Amino acid sequence: MKVAIIYHSETGNTQKMAELVAQGCRTVTGVEARAMSIDDVDNDYISEAKAIIFGSPTYEGSCSWQMKRYLDTGPKGLAGKLAGVFASQNWPGGGGASFAEMTMIAALLVHGMLVYSGGISVGTPYLHFGAVSRKAPEEDLYKERCIKLGNNIAKKALELFPKDQ
């Protein structure tokens, strides 16, 4: 089963999160994962993927305008697939990453996706709306959350789409 990670990243922090999220997906047997920038989306891979995880930096307390533009301009093949989100921010005390995630989630629901994080139902490290990191995920605290998000989404995708294993 294929999982795609689509991210926007100007200075590399969200890209590093994306790579860890992909690593987390690959911890689940039978799952392959590829991270791709919004500037270089492989639409063939997207059409085959059962889950897509979206990542953005936090800009002015929301997702980046580049990610919003990507979501607003008719990305193909999202409907009916599982979705998850992650965001990088600069200010751990409330930079707005949760709101960045909710902005992406709103668009993903409008596109007909099934949004999931696992929440607190699958144990620690707890995720709320998705994974959050301060800048690049250098510390274990942030690395673990990215890996956990990928693992949660991959497991749920296998559960929801067993014929595609």
Ligand SMILES: Cc1cc2nc3c(=O)[nH]c(=O)nc-3n(C[C@H](O)[C@H](O)[C@H](O)COP(=O)(O)O)c2cc1C
């Ligand atoms: C235009 C702009 C607006 C930003 N606004 C916020 C913000 O509201 N809150 C915050 O915590 N960080 C903010 N940042 C910092 C970025 O979210 C942070 O540096 C992030 O790690 C960048 O990710 P990237 O390396 O993937 O581009 C902003 C950065 C830019 C360029």
